[in-house]
Amino acid sequence: MQMPTTEERPQAAIPARRKVVVVRTRSDRVFRRLAASAGGLTLVILALIGVFLFVKGLPAIKDQGLAFFTTQVWNPPPRGTEFGVAAILYWTVVVALIALVIAVPVSIAAALFVTEFAPRRVRRPLTSLIDLLAAVPSLIYGMWGAAYLRPRMVGISAWLGRYLSFLPIFKPTTAFPIYGPSAFVAGVVVSLMVVPIVTSVVREVFSQVPPGEKEGALALGGTRWGMVRAVVLPFGRGGIIGGSMLGLGRALGETIAILLIVSPLFQIRANIIEAGAIPVAPLIANNFGESSGIALSALLAAGFVLFVVTLLVNVGASTVILRSRSGRGVEI
Amino acid sequence: MRTGSAPTLAVVTDRPEPVRIRPRSFHRRDAATVAGCAAASLALTWLAYSQILPFRGLPGFLLLWASFNFLIYYVAVRETQGRVVARDRTMASIISVVAIAIVIPLILILGYVTLKGLRFLRLAFFSTTMASVGPESPSTQTGGLQAIVGTVEQVGIAMVISVPLGILTAVYLNEVKGRIVRPTRIFVDAMSGVPSIVAGLFIYTVLVANGAGFSGFAAALALSILMLPTVTRTCEVVLRLVPDGLREASLAMGAPEWRTTWGVILPTARTGILTAMILGVARVVGETAPLIMTAFGSATLNTNPFSGPQAALSLSSFQLFGSSQTADVERAWVFAFVLLTLVLILFVVARLQGERRRS
Numbered sequence: 001m002q003m004p005t006t007e008e009r010p011q012a013a014i015p016a017r018r019k020v021v022v023v024r025t026r027s028d029r030v031f032r033r034l035a036a037s038a039g040g041l042t043l044v045i046l047a048l049i050g051v052f053l054f055v056k057g058l059p060a061i062k063d064q065g066l067a068f069f070t071t072q073v074w075n076p077p078p079r080g081t082e083f084g085v086a087a088i089l090y091w092t093v094v095v096a097l098i099a100l101v102i103a104v105p106v107s108i109a110a111a112l113f114v115t116e117f118a119p120r121r122v123r124r125p126l127t128s129l130i131d132l133l134a135a136v137p138s139l140i141y142g143m144w145g146a147a148y149l150r151p152r153m154v155g156i157s158a159w160l161g162r163y164l165s166f167l168p169i170f171k172p173t174t175a176f177p178i179y180g181p182s183a184f185v186a187g188v189v190v191s192l193m194v195v196p197i198v199t200s201v202v203r204e205v206f207s208q209v210p211p212g213e214k215e216g217a218l219a220l221g222g223t224r225w226g227m228v229r230a231v232v233l234p235f236g237r238g239g240i241i242g243g244s245m246l247g248l249g250r251a252l253g254e255t256i257a258i259l260l261i262v263s264p265l266f267q268i269r270a271n272i273i274e275a276g277a278i279p280v281a282p283l284i285a286n287n288f289g290e291s292s293g294i295a296l297s298a299l300l301a302a303g304f305v306l307f308v309v310t311l312l313v314n315v316g317a318s319t320v321i322l323r324s325r326s327g328r329g330v331e332i
Numbered sequence: 333m334r335t336g337s338a339p340t341l342a343v344v345t346d347r348p349e350p351v352r353i354r355p356r357s358f359h360r361r362d363a364a365t366v367a368g369c370a371a372a373s374l375a376l377t378w379l380a381y382s383q384i385l386p387f388r389g390l391p392g393f394l395l396l397w398a399s400f401n402f403l404i405y406y407v408a409v410r411e412t413q414g415r416v417v418a419r420d421r422t423m424a425s426i427i428s429v430v431a432i433a434i435v436i437p438l439i440l441i442l443g444y445v446t447l448k449g450l451r452f453l454r455l456a457f458f459s460t461t462m463a464s465v466g467p468e469s470p471s472t473q474t475g476g477l478q479a480i481v482g483t484v485e486q487v488g489i490a491m492v493i494s495v496p497l498g499i500l501t502a503v504y505l506n507e508v509k510g511r512i513v514r515p516t517r518i519f520v521d522a523m524s525g526v527p528s529i530v531a532g533l534f535i536y537t538v539l540v541a542n543g544a545g546f547s548g549f550a551a552a553l554a555l556s557i558l559m560l561p562t563v564t565r566t567c568e569v570v571l572r573l574v575p576d577g578l579r580e581a582s583l584a585m586g587a588p589e590w591r592t593t594w595g596v597i598l599p600t601a602r603t604g605i606l607t608a609m610i611l612g613v614a615r616v617v618g619e620t621a622p623l624i625m626t627a628f629g630s631a632t633l634n635t636n637p638f639s640g641p642q643a644a645l646s647l648s649s650f651q652l653f654g655s656s657q658t659a660d661v662e663r664a665w666v667f668a669f670v671l672l673t674l675v676l677i678l679f680v681v682a683r684l685q686g687e688r689r690r691s
Contacts, residue, residue, distance in 0.1 A: 024588075024589070025588050027588055027590055028588045028589045028590055030590075031508075031588075031589060031590035031593070032508050032510065032589070034500065035500050035501075035503050035504035035507070035508045035510070036504055036508065036510045036511075036512065038497055038500035038501045038503075038504055039500075039501050039504040039505065039510070039512060039513070039516040040512060040516070041497065041501075042501060042516055042519050042520050042523055042560070042561075042564075043512070043515060043516065043519050045523070045557060045560075046519055046522065046523055046526075048534070048538075049526070049530065049531070049534045049557075052534055052537050052538055053530070053533060053534065053537070056537045105430075106430055106434065109426070109427045109430035109431050110430065110431040110434055112427050112431075113427050113428055113430075113431030113432075114431070117424055117427055117428055117431075118428075118431070126431065126432075126435075128683060129434075129435050129438060130434060131679075132438060132676075132679060133434070133437075133438055135614055135675055135676075135678075135679045136438075136441060136618075136672070136675065137617075137618020137619070137620070137646060137671060137672070137675060138618070138620070139618060139620045139646050139649060139650055139668065139671075140441065140445060140618070140668055140671070140672055141441070143445075143649070143653055143664065143665070143668055144440070144441045144444055144445065146653075147444075147448075148440065148444050155392070156392060192437050195434060223416055223417065223419070223420035224420055224424065225419055225420040225423040225424060226416070226420065228423075246525070249525040250525070252527070253525070253526070253527025253528070253529070253530070254527075255527065255528065255529045255620075255621040256620045256621050256650060260650075260653065281527055281529045281621070284529050284533065285529055285621050285624055288624060288625050289624070299533070300533060300537060303529065303530050303533045306527060306529075306530060307526065307527070307530045310525050310526065310527055310530075311522050311525070311526070313525070314521060314522045314524075314525030315518060315521070315522050317525075318518060318521045318522075
């Protein structure tokens, strides 16, 4: 049968679009309303968290004014009058960055191994073991890090301080530096918690590389690594960036593990291997018990800042993953 | 193949027959290269470790050995088979070693906690509380009943709150597909990134500080905030696996949407929803930070979750670990070991459920 082309078809022959009227029973309307309110509750809870922390933290921010964001020390009343998030935000970012610098390459390697290099028999067990890393509670990471890892990192820290002291991050600040309860050790422990998160996103993305493109690269005479570099890594770039941001969100909010490892230091310092660091979340957990009034309000304000930062990072991460060519069907 | 017979039409040229590169072939000579490089780098590492560097401990040794090995291996393969093959082989070995090395810290953590915790764990842990434990008591005298009761009640209440909500939200995202699907999905994702301490602070400002006081119920509310996104997302994935045919068949028979969901879709996805519940529990059972400001902790048994401070496995472990008494720190490991065992059991059960679903 020959289809008439659009030009030949008379205008009147195009039927008007039929209007579909969905008539739902009352029980269905109730059901839909109920499900929608459950979905909306998520939005409400998030909004409530933000509003409550902001309102309760406002007195502290008002008390300090803009200095709240530039002051390094944390001496809320009754101990003192000055407090601000400059140093604790700095350490939050530093610990998270150390964790990412270690975790992202490791995660990419793990994801590549599972999707491209490993024998089929090894894939499932290895994936399970990496997921198990995510199931271990952060308290246990912290206790292990403090009791087992911290003393064993002193040697490496001292070596870095002696031989790589031309880098500001390793340059000793005192004649007799103390190593151990540092941002470096905390970052290493947090990296263990970030690895499974980044790996699972990157693995999902890598597993969706079109086989045709991979085979094309191999057929052109590429080695396996050449294929990975030319096809898999560029294809998975969105997933790598998004997964790293998701890991960043996790690292920024990490509390107990860091609290058990570091000793507090309310000062911006380039050196990461010497004792002393205090990110936002561990500060809140540490000072919560002894705070009231303005001091408590200050902690809530710090919590609000942390909440906003992690929210932005996480929404950014899911946007990046979903927008990328590879991440459309990925469960984060 | 170079091993075939000589070509019949032998053309005399100056150029040798081009060598065909087969980057993925692996012969006895290659195995010898690997072994040789491993030995050479081992010797070099030993030299560096015992003579030059002030390090100690096995992890550093392995790290250095691996780095030397990759370097020597790259050079060795480049000399014999060229740069392209060398790069491929070296990258493959780096990726494999790094990926398998991730398991090392996991084994170290599990082993260390087991070693530390099992030493002082006695059966009485499950039947006594810390109330009878004095400062002079030995570490073997550790009571965990109050913490077990607290954890079970808090996680149980959190489940009662967030599992129905999570399922309903997943139904909204996947079955109802209303107007706010997109923002809901984005915010469920965002919610899973909310730091646990922020959830604790929120419940503290709303509930605890407003006169309700510390209680297990407040802890359960904080935990349910953390649990909700895990349950929702796992449920949504599971609902997506229900074949459309079932949905359409049910609707075609005249069933309203709610009956289709309740009578067809949810029963089909039953095991998956169970997995979602277990994953949700595993997510929150080890949480400590939000409990500091909601459950507060207690040495005595408090079975009423709605009034008064309550203990929990993770919280007790954290509080004991911060003590200056050696015996208390040893007790903290007992709590941590029991907690870790619980998490491992949940993890394995969830995995087995997932396997069953897949098959």
